[in-house]
Amino acid sequence: MTCQSCGAQVKEDALVCGQCGLQVAQSASTETVSNVHMEQASTTETVAQRNETIDKVTNTSKHYLNYVLLQLKHPTKNGLSTDTSQPLFGLITSILTALFFGLSLYTLLGVGGNSFFQLGFTDLFFPGLFYMVMLLAVAMGALFLGVKIQLDEKATLTQVFARFTHMLPLTLALFVLATIVGLIGLATLFNFLTMLAFLSIIFLTGYVYYSFHGNQVKKEPYFGLIGVYAVILVFIGLSFEWILASLMNSFFF
Numbered sequence: 001m002t003c004q005s006c007g008a009q010v011k012e013d014a015l016v017c018g019q020c021g022l023q024v025a026q027s028a029s030t031e032t033v034s035n036v037h038m039e040q041a042s043t044t045e046t047v048a049q050r051n052e053t054i055d056k057v058t059n060t061s062k063h064y065l066n067y068v069l070l071q072l073k074h075p076t077k078n079g080l081s082t083d084t085s086q087p088l089f090g091l092i093t094s095i096l097t098a099l100f101f102g103l104s105l106y107t108l109l110g111v112g113g114n115s116f117f118q119l120g121f122t123d124l125f126f127p128g129l130f131y132m133v134m135l136l137a138v139a140m141g142a143l144f145l146g147v148k149i150q151l152d153e154k155a156t157l158t159q160v161f162a163r164f165t166h167m168l169p170l171t172l173a174l175f176v177l178a179t180i181v182g183l184i185g186l187a188t189l190f191n192f193l194t195m196l197a198f199l200s201i202i203f204l205t206g207y208v209y210y211s212f213h214g215n216q217v218k219k220e221p222y223f224g225l226i227g228v229y230a231v232i233l234v235f236i237g238l239s240f241e242w243i244l245a246s247l248m249n250s251f252f253f
Contacts, residue, residue, distance in 0.1 A: 019176055064089055071169040079167035079204075080211050086157075087158060090165025093172055094136055098173040102128035108182030109188050135232075139205055140164050142231035150224030151212040163211060167204040171197050205232065 002009060003017040067089050071078050084222045102125040110124050144160040174197035209225050 064092060068093070068169045071166065072173060074172050075204075076207060080163060080208075083233055087162040087165065090162055090168070093168045094165050097168055097172045097175060098129050098132035098136065100172065100179050101132040102126065104128070104175055104179040104182050104190070104194065106182075107179050108185070108187060134239065135201070135235065138202060138235045139232050142228045143205055143209055146209055146224040146228040147212045150219045150221055151209070155212055159198070159214075160208070163203065163208045167208065171200045171204070174200065202229070202232070205229070 003020065006017065006020040008020070021146055105128040106124040107120055142162055143164060144155070144157050147155045149159055174193050178190050178193040178197065181193060205228060206225055209228060210221065213221055246253060
C-alpha cells in the first residue's frame with residue numbers, strides 16, 4: 001500500500017506511515033471516498049449524455065413529423081422551397097419509403113395472405129426493400145443526368161437529390177396506407193394504393209425535372225424528360241421480372 005502523503009510503501013496492517021507519520025486508515029478512507037465521488041460523477045455524466053441523446057432523437061422526430069405534415073399539405077410548393085443544402089429529412093424519407101414498401105409486401109402476402117400463398121418475412125421484405133432502393137436510385141440518377149445534359153449544367157447531385165426526396169412524403173404516406181391495408185388483407189385497395197405510389201414517383205420525377213427549366217435553356221427539355229422516363233420504365237420492366245422470379249422461387253422451393 002502507498003502512503004497518500006509521502007508516497008512511501010506501507011504494510012497492509014500498519015496504522016501509521018513509518019516515513020511521515022500519517023494515519024494510514026484515514027488516508028485509505030479519503031481515497032475510498034474520492035473513488036466513490038469519481039464513480040458518481042462518471043455515472044452522472046453518462047446519464048446526462050444518454051438524456052441528451054434521447055432529447056436530440058425526440059426533437060429530430062418531432063421536427064421530422066412536422067416536416068412530413070407540411071410536405072403533405074403542399075407537396076410541390078414546399079418540396080421545391082425546402083432548403084436543398086440540408087438533405088437529411090429527404091434521406092430519412094427515402095429510407096422509410098423503401099422500408100414501408102417492403103413491409104407492405106409482407107403484410108399483404110405474408111401476414112394477410114391466405115394459407116395457400118403465404119411467404120415469410122425475409123422472402124418479401126428484403127426483396128421489396130432492395131427493389132425500392134434501386135428504383136429511387138435509378139430515378140434520381142436518370143433525373144440528374146437529364147437535368148445536367150438538357151437543362152442546367154451547373155446543377156449538382158445534392159440539389160437534385162434534395163428536391164426529389166423532399167417531394168417523397170406523399171409516396172411514403174401511400175406506402176404506409178398500403179401496409180395497413182395489406183395487413184387487413186384488402187388486396188384490391190392495396191393494389192390501388194401501390195399503383196398511386198408508383199405514379200407519384202413518376203410524376204415527381206417530371207416535376208423536379210422541369211423545376212430546373214430556365215428561360216435561357218437552348219436544348220429541348222421534352223427530349224430529356226423522355227430519356228429519363230425511358231430509363232425508369234426499362235428498370236421497372238427488368239426488375240419486375242426479377243422480383244417475380246424471386247417470389248416464385250421462394251414459394252415453390
